[in-house]
Amino acid sequence: MKTITFTVNGNPVTLDVSEDANLLSVLNDDLELAGAKEGCGAGECGACTVIVDGVAVTSCLYPACEADGRVVETVEGLVLESGSLHPLQRTFVDYGAVQCGFCTPGMVMSAKALLDKYPNPNEQEVKVALAGNICRCTGYTQIVEAVLAAAEEMKK
Amino acid sequence: MAAALDYLRPASVAEALSLLSTIEGAQPVAGATDVWVGIRSKKHSPKALVSLKNIPNLRFILPDRETDAYEGRAEGVTGDSGVLLGAATTHGDVEDSAWMKTHFPAVHQACSGVGSRQVRNVATVGGNICNAAPCADSAVGLLLYDATLVIAGPAGERELPLSEFFVGPGETRLGPAEILKEVKVPNPGPRTYAWYWKHTRRKGVELPLLGVGARVTLDADGMVEKARVSLGVCAPMPTRSYEAEKVLEGQKLTAELAAEAGEVAAANALVRDTWRGRGWYRREMVRVLVPRVIKLSGALS
Numbered sequence A: 001m002k003t004i005t006f007t008v009n010g011n012p013v014t015l016d017v018s019e020d021a022n023l024l025s026v027l028n029d030d031l032e033l034a035g036a037k038e039g040c041g042a043g044e045c046g047a048c049t050v051i052v053d054g055v056a057v058t059s060c061l062y063p064a065c066e067a068d069g070r071v072v073e074t075v076e077g078l079v080l081e082s083g084s085l086h087p088l089q090r091t092f093v094d095y096g097a098v099q100c101g102f103c104t105p106g107m108v109m110s111a112k113a114l115l116d117k118y119p120n121p122n123e124q125e126v127k128v129a130l131a132g133n134i135c136r137c138t139g140y141t142q143i144v145e146a147v148l149a150a151a152e153e154m155k156k
Numbered sequence B: 001m002a003a004a005l006d007y008l009r010p011a012s013v014a015e016a017l018s019l020l021s022t023i024e025g026a027q028p029v030a031g032a033t034d035v036w037v038g039i040r041s042k043k044h045s046p047k048a049l050v051s052l053k054n055i056p057n058l059r060f061i062l063p064d065r066e067t068d069a070y071e072g073r074a075e076g077v078t079g080d081s082g083v084l085l086g087a088a089t090t091h092g093d094v095e096d097s098a099w100m101k102t103h104f105p106a107v108h109q110a111c112s113g114v115g116s117r118q119v120r121n122v123a124t125v126g127g128n129i130c131n132a133a134p135c136a137d138s139a140v141g142l143l144l145y146d147a148t149l150v151i152a153g154p155a156g157e158r159e160l161p162l163s164e165f166f167v168g169p170g171e172t173r174l175g176p177a178e179i180l181k182e183v184k185v186p187n188p189g190p191r192t193y194a195w196y197w198k199h200t201r202r203k204g205v206e207l208p209l210l211g212v213g214a215r216v217t218l219d220a221d222g223m224v225e226k227a228r229v230s231l232g233v234c235a236p237m238p239t240r241s242y243e244a245e246k247v248l249e250g251q252k253l254t255a256e257l258a259a260e261a262g263e264v265a266a267a268n269a270l271v272r273d274t275w276r277g278r279g280w281y282r283r284e285m286v287r288v289l290v291p292r293v294i295k296l297s298g299a300l301s
C-alpha cells in the first residue's frame, strides 16, 4: 500500500491505495464517487474520463499512485456552488444528449476539458475531443450540439 | 497470488537509473497507458513500475516556447538546430504545438492520430518508441527526420539513431537499466516536405492497418536531395524503406517517380496476415499510399 494525497473537486483527500489500483477504482470504491464509470477498463470507451491537472484522462488506465499531489475533477464537482447545473449539464439535458446516461459523466468531463482550454471550439474540434467517448444510445449528434451550445452559454 | 506490484516515483534521472539497476524486473513507465493494459490483462507482470512522470525536464518541445510542455530549458537551442523532444512529452503536447505542425508535420500528424484525446494527454512519445509496437505511429513519423535517441544509463548517456533502435515487436536496444531521455531531430533543411498517413478502417481511436510516411528534401534545382520513406506494420518494427528512398534520391521528383517508389516499397515490404488486415492488402496499399503521401506532402507542386 502507498499513502497518497490529492485534491478531488477542490477537497484534499489522503488515503492508502494498492500499487496496482487505478484511479477509477479509488474514486468509485474508496471515495464513493460513482460518476466515472468502468466500461472497458482498457482506455477505449471513455466512460471513466476525469480531469487530472487540467486534462482529460481515462481513469481506468491511470495508476492511483500517480494521482498523488495532483488535482482531480470528476462529474460530481461540476454542479455550481449556487446548486444549479453546470452549463454542460444543462445543455446535455436540454438537447437530449443523455439517454441511458452511462457515457454521460465521461462525455461531460471530456467536453469540460476541451472548453476549459479552448472556449471557442468548432464542430470538428468537439468531435476530436470526444472521439474517445463511446455512446451507444444517442447517435452523438445531440452531444456535439450540446457541447457547442454550452460553449456559447459559457461565453456569456 | 502474484507478487505484489510496486510503484515508484523517482524525482531525478539518476534516482530512476539506480532503482532500475537495483530492482530486478523493474520497468520504466511514463504515461503507462499500454503497460497498464498489459498488467490488468495479466499479460505482463513487472515487479515494479518506475514512473518517469515526476522527473523535471523530461517533458518539453524545444525550441517551441509556446507549448505547455516547454519548461524553460532553451539555452543555446535555436530554430536552426531542429527539435529536441523530452521523452515524457505527451502526444497531446505535440498535437497542441503549432510549431511542430509547421516544422515537423509528419510527426504532428502521427502523434495527433494516436488513441483518443484522453490517451494522448497521458501517453508519451518516449513510451510509444520504447514500447516498440510495429505500428508505433510517432516512431514512423520520426524516422522520416533521422531522429536520434538520447539514452541515459549507469555509464552515462549514449546516442543511437532511431532507425537502429528496434529489434523486434516490443524489443529494443534499450538496456534493462537504461531510460530514453530525449529525442533529437535535426533540422531537415529548407524545401523539405513530409506527410504521414495512418491507414485505418475508421477515422479515430484505431490502430493502423498500415502507417506510411514520406519526406523529401529538394535542392535548389528541384532535385531530390534526400528522401525518406517509413512504414508501420510492414515489418516486426517501424522501418524505413531504404529501397524506395534510393529510387527517389538524386532524381527529379515527378508523379511517375513517386509511383515507382511505391512499387519498390511494396515489393520489399515485409507484410503479413493479421486479424486486422491481410498481407496482400497491406502490400497493395503500400503501393498506393507511398505516392499518395508524397503528393500530400506538397513536394510535387
Ligand code: FES
Binding pocket: A037, A038, A039, A040, A041, A042, A043, A044, A045, A046, A047, A048, A049, A058, A059, A060, A061
Ligand atoms: S473504462 Fe476507461 S476507457 Fe473504458
Ligand code: FES
Binding pocket: A097, A098, A099, A100, A101, A102, A103, A104, A134, A135, A136, A137, A138
Ligand atoms: S447515453 Fe447511453 S451510452 Fe450514451
